[in-house]
Amino acid sequence: xxxxxxxxxxxxxxFAPVGGYHVxxxxxxxxxxxxxxxxNARYSNRWVRSRGLAHEISRGEAVYGGLGEFRxxxxxxxxAGGLLKNTANTxxxxxxxxxxxxxxGARPTxxxxxxxxxxxxxxxxxxxxxxxxxxKVDPDTGxxxxxxxxxxxxxxxxxxxSPTGELTHSTDVPIGRGVMIHDFVTTPGYAxxxxxxxxxxxxxxxxxxxxxxxxxxxxxxxxxxxxxGDGRDTTWIEVDPFYVFHFMNAFERDGRIVVDGxxxxxxxxxxxxxxxxxxxxxxxxxxxxxxxxxGTVTDRQLDDRTGDFPRINDAAHGKPYRFGYHAHTSSWDQxxxxxxxGVIQFDHATGASxxxxxxxxxxxxxxxxxxxxxxxxxxxxxxxxxxxxx
Numbered sequence: 001x002x003x004x005x006x007x008x009x010x011x012x013x014x015f016a017p018v019g020g021y022h023v024x025x026x027x028x029x030x031x032x033x034x035x036x037x038x039x040n041a042r043y044s045n046r047w048v049r050s051r052g053l054a055h056e057i058s059r060g061e062a063v064y065g066g067l068g069e070f071r072x073x074x075x076x077x078x079x080a081g082g083l084l085k086n087t088a089n090t091x092x093x094x095x096x097x098x099x100x101x102x103x104x105g106a107r108p109t110x111x112x113x114x115x116x117x118x119x120x121x122x123x124x125x126x127x128x129x130x131x132x133x134x135x136k137v138d139p140d141t142g143x144x145x146x147x148x149x150x151x152x153x154x155x156x157x158x159x160x161x162s163p164t165g166e167l168t169h170s171t172d173v174p175i176g177r178g179v180m181i182h183d184f185v186t187t188p189g190y191a192x193x194x195x196x197x198x199x200x201x202x203x204x205x206x207x208x209x210x211x212x213x214x215x216x217x218x219x220x221x222x223x224x225x226x227x228x229g230d231g232r233d234t235t236w237i238e239v240d241p242f243y244v245f246h247f248m249n250a251f252e253r254d255g256r257i258v259v260d261g262x263x264x265x266x267x268x269x270x271x272x273x274x275x276x277x278x279x280x281x282x283x284x285x286x287x288x289x290x291x292x293x294x295g296t297v298t299d300r301q302l303d304d305r306t307g308d309f310p311r312i313n314d315a316a317h318g319k320p321y322r323f324g325y326h327a328h329t330s331s332w333d334q335x336x337x338x339x340x341x342g343v344i345q346f347d348h349a350t351g352a353s354x355x356x357x358x359x360x361x362x363x364x365x366x367x368x369x370x371x372x373x374x375x376x377x378x379x380x381x382x383x384x385x386x387x388x389x390x
Contacts, residue, residue: 001370001372001373001374001375001381001382002035002037002370002382002384003035003036003037004034004035005032005033005034005035005113006032006033006035006368006370006384007030007031007032007092007099007115008030008031008092008365008366008368008385008386009028009029009030009031009048009088009089009090009091009092009101010026010028010029010089010090010365011023011024011025011026011027011028011029011087011089012026012027012028012029012047012089013025013026013027013062014027014047014053014056014057014062015056015061015062016062017062017065017066018061018062018063018064018065018071019065019066019068019069019071020065020066020068020069021066021068022066022067022068024066024067024089024090025066025067025068025087026087026089027047027048027050027053027085027087027089028047028048028050028087028088028089028090028101028103028109029045029046029047029048029089030045030046030048030092030101030111030115031043031044031045031386032044032045032115044114044115045115046111046115046116046117048087048088048089048101048109048111048117049117050081050085050086050087050088050109050117051080051081051082051086051120052064052077052080052081052082052084052085052086052087053081053085053087054080054081055076055077055080055081056081056085058080063077064077064081064084064085067210067211067212068210069209069210070205070206070209070211072206082106084105084106086103086105086106086107086109086120087103087106088101088102088103088106088108088109089101089103090102090103090104090133091133091134092111093135093137093144095135095137095144095161095165096144096161096162096163096164096165097165098110098121098165099111099112099113100121100131102131102132102133102134102135103133104130104131104132104133104134104148104149104182105130106120106130106131107120107121107122107127107130107131108120108121108131109121123161123165123166123167124166124167126166126167126170127148127159127167127170128157128170129148129150129154129157130148130149130150131146131147131148131159132146132147132148132149132181132182132183132184133182134146134182134183134184134246136184136185136186136317136318137314137317138186138188138317138318139314139315139316139317139318139319140188141163142162142163143160143161143162143163144160144161145158145159145160145161145186145191145227146158146159146161147159147173147181147184147191147193149178149179149180149181150178151178151200151202151205151211152178152202154172154174155173155175155176155177155178155179156172156173156175156181156193156231157170157171157172157173157231158170158171158173158191158225158231160227160228169228171229171230171231172231173193173223173225173231173234174231174232174234175193175195175223177195177199177218178199178200178202179195179196179197179198179199179200180198180199180200180212180267181193181194181195181196182244182245182246183244183245183246183247183261184247185247185249185250185259185261185318186227186250186317186318187227187250187251187252187257187318188227188252188318189226189227189252190224190225190226190227190252190257190292191224191225191227192222192223192224192225192250192257192259192290193222193223193225193234194220194222194223194244195220195221195222195223195236196220196241196242196243196244196267197214197215197216197217197218197219197220197241198212198213198214198243198267199212199213199214199215199218200212201213212267214243214266214267216241216266219238219241220238220239220240220241220242221236221237221238221239222236222237222239222288222290222297223235223236223237224237224257224290224292235292235295237290237292237295237296237297239297239299241266242263242264242265242266243263243264243265243266243267243268243281244261244262244263244264244283245262245264245268245283245308246261246262246308246309246310247259247260247261247262247310248260248261248262248285248310248311248312248324248326249310249312249316249317249318249319249321249324250318251318251319251320251321253320255291255293256289256290256291256292257289257290257292258287258288258289258290259287259288259289259290260285260286260287260302260310260324260348261285261286261288261310262283262284262285262286262307262308262309262310262326263283263284263285263286263299263301264281264282264283264284265281266281267281268281268282268283268308282306282332283306283307283308284301284302284303284304284305284306284307285301285302285303285307285310285326285346286299286300286301286302287299287300287302302346303344303346303353305328305329305344306329306332307326307327307328307329307344308326308327308329308340309326309327309340309365309366309367310324310325310326311324311325311326311366311367311368311369312324312325312369313369313371313378313379313381314369315371315378316378321348321378322347322348322349322378322379323345323346323347323348323378323379324345324346324348325343325344325345325346325367325369325383326343326344326346327340327342327343327344327364327365327366327367328340328341328342328343328344328355328356328357329341330342330357339363340363340364340365340366341357341358341362341363341364342355342356342357342358342364343355343356343364343367343383343385345379356383358387361389361390362387362388362389362390363387363388363390364385364386364387364388365385365386366385367383367384367385368383368384368385369381369382369383369384370382370383370384
């Protein structure tokens with residue numbers, strides 16, 4: 001049943017960085033395992049040859065700074081590769097026949113099926129601004145839903161792409177500030193944004209200081225937008241500050257929106273000046289129930305094990321679902337590092353869970369769910385990931 005390609009990307013610096021290095025800064029490298037259905041596997045990997053990386057290669061050294069230490073590029077670099085390097089290092093999706101390597105601060109980069117870089121992709125000129133690294137594809141309509149955020153106005157835009165790849169709807173969401181929104185959720189009726197206080201500081205960024213500051217005193221809220229609506233129709237509900245990098249799923253129930261995701265008490269990735277508790281800031285699986293009509297949110301913690309990178313069978317996206325998965329961690333320490341070494345399966349119907357953990361000295365990344373084409377149950381399939389023996 002495993003026939004096709006499993007692709008993943010991540011940050012892999014081509015050159016030694018010129019300043020402070022953040023894990024989000026590395027040049028995108030895409031890895032692929034291609035399975036022919038007959039028991040044969042072929043592996044390939046390629047750097048994403050962005051305009052910025054091509055310019056650095058021509059110089060023979062890194063010239064761009066990063067999130068932890070931004071550096072204003074010289075005029076030649078801006079002309080050749082842009083103000084910011086589009087690393088395309090966070091996620092890769094396929095939609096309407098296009099393979100798109102993504103980072104949330106820039107446009108998608110299109111790749112061929114053989115992982116060659118074809119260039120930045122702008123949906124026939126209709127995409128204005130960046131694209132999130134975590135778009136959602138509606139399993140019933142085939143539409144791809146995504147957003148883009150910016151440190152500068154307009155801070156947040158929401159987009160809808162047809163099953164055949166045309167960008168059909170875009171709207172600015174008046175959010176009033178530049179915040180790092182890494183992920184969001186959608187249901188058949190809504191797009192839901194978590195406006196959490198990981199706030200861009202443009203002046204600090206231009207001065208070469210960390211671009212993102214955790215400022216819980218500036219508040220947090222959840223926004224509910226009708227899926228095809230105008231951004232001004234967003235209903236905002238204030239909540240106590242927390243941070244979420246990744247959501248597992250969301251669905252509608254009795255007029256409410258249920259959202260599952262990995263919640264931390266603060267932003268779990270430091271950008272250089274945030275006070276970090278000795279034990280680190282750790283995410284746990286939580287659930288929010290949002291009532292847009294009443295303007296209320298209730299929440300509860302679902303599990304007491306740290307973890308992130310939640311995934312589901314994508315056929316259940318936006319629907320009531322039973323099974324979810326996220327990475328297992330053997331250690332979560334801000335100073336010593338975070339070690340993802342397995343996966344936890346959650347059964348939301350029974351509350352049961354099961355762990356798969358690699359042998360000591362091995363690590364693995366986010367899993368993807370590959371459905372069994374002959375299966376019928378939600379969890380008929382395989383969890384696929386690369387593992388490394390350190």
